[in-house]
Amino acid sequence: MRTTPLKAKILLVEDDRVQAQFVREFLERKGYEVVWVENGASAIKMAKTVPVDLILLDLILPDISGHEVCRWLRLNQDTKGIPIIMLTVKTNITDKIAGLEAGADDYLAKPFDEAELNARIYASLRTKALQDELKERNRQLEDLLHRLEIMAITDHLTEIYNRRHFEETLKREFARALRYNLNLSCLMCDIDHFKRINDTYGHAAGDSVLKEVARLIHSSLREIDMVGRWGGEEFIVLLTQAKKADAKKVAERILLSISAHKFQGLPENEKITVSIGVASALEDADIDNWEKLIKAADEALYRAKRNGRNRVELSES
Numbered sequence: 001m002r003t004t005p006l007k008a009k010i011l012l013v014e015d016d017r018v019q020a021q022f023v024r025e026f027l028e029r030k031g032y033e034v035v036w037v038e039n040g041a042s043a044i045k046m047a048k049t050v051p052v053d054l055i056l057l058d059l060i061l062p063d064i065s066g067h068e069v070c071r072w073l074r075l076n077q078d079t080k081g082i083p084i085i086m087l088t089v090k091t092n093i094t095d096k097i098a099g100l101e102a103g104a105d106d107y108l109a110k111p112f113d114e115a116e117l118n119a120r121i122y123a124s125l126r127t128k129a130l131q132d133e134l135k136e137r138n139r140q141l142e143d144l145l146h147r148l149e150i151m152a153i154t155d156h157l158t159e160i161y162n163r164r165h166f167e168e169t170l171k172r173e174f175a176r177a178l179r180y181n182l183n184l185s186c187l188m189c190d191i192d193h194f195k196r197i198n199d200t201y202g203h204a205a206g207d208s209v210l211k212e213v214a215r216l217i218h219s220s221l222r223e224i225d226m227v228g229r230w231g232g233e234e235f236i237v238l239l240t241q242a243k244k245a246d247a248k249k250v251a252e253r254i255l256l257s258i259s260a261h262k263f264q265g266l267p268e269n270e271k272i273t274v275s276i277g278v279a280s281a282l283e284d285a286d287i288d289n290w291e292k293l294i295k296a297a298d299e300a301l302y303r304a305k306r307n308g309r310n311r312v313e314l315s316e317s
Helices: 017-029 040-049 066-075 093-102 114-153 163-180 194-201 203-219 244-259 290-306
Strands: 009-013 033-037 054-058 084-088 106-109 184-191 226-231 234-240 274-280 312-314
Touching: 009 017, 009 040, 017 033, 017 114, 033 040, 040 054, 040 066, 054 066, 054 114, 066 084, 066 093, 084 114, 106 114, 114 163, 163 184, 163 226, 163 234, 163 290, 184 194, 184 203, 184 244, 184 290, 194 203, 203 226, 203 234, 203 244, 234 244, 244 274, 244 312, 274 290, 290 312
Parallel strands: 009 033, 009 054, 054 084, 084 106, 274 312
Antiparallel strands: 184 234, 184 274, 226 234
């Protein structure tokens, strides 16, 4: 059994007061909420400011024609999706075609049968409801696909890039740096004595440290740079168009930021530090591919470990 869509609001555009009163009373008896205006300009303003579910639009209006009103509503982002049923005493095919070409969804000649008007309104609202449902499902699907894309490139714990995505980006950036003779630097960062943190305070505390270190590194970079989790307690940073001296300054800024930070869940006297290795593609003559860039930064990192930790070491050119 057909029912009136719940609380559907209809904008009635009709300059004939008697006709408008007749249609309004009929629609309200059917359970619709009706907003009535007498001219095209008021119809456009009302459609923009009041959320309506359907428009009953008279073709002949005192200011502008129903065709022009319809065209304007279809061009406006806020009103283009509202179903429009055009009402007119004109019944020739040319007028019907003009109304549909202007953007009307349906066309009903006056005088009309009440049952037919109600059926056409119901059909238009049902179609609109199905379209809205489809749009919402498409939006949900797009959101899901976006979340899956983010999950595919993000480390689930630290919410920075994962190793696979970082490698793919590094390959592209390294090729671009070689092609255009651009500086490209890499930092390899490792948390000092991280096993002791896990063993002493538990893995939950260790996970919290990893997340905070990732955030501190990220906040020390420019928007064009990127950071990824390389594995375990190791992080990797890509600095585009940065010379080794510039990369060293960034590394020292990261070092200071982390060593001065009070980590949640750890005692006041428990300090977290990192060791960092720096390498640059153009300034290190033997680096001719992205793997060698990472290897050079990694070797510099282990020199930092051997030389006392909580320090920055540069690759040997």
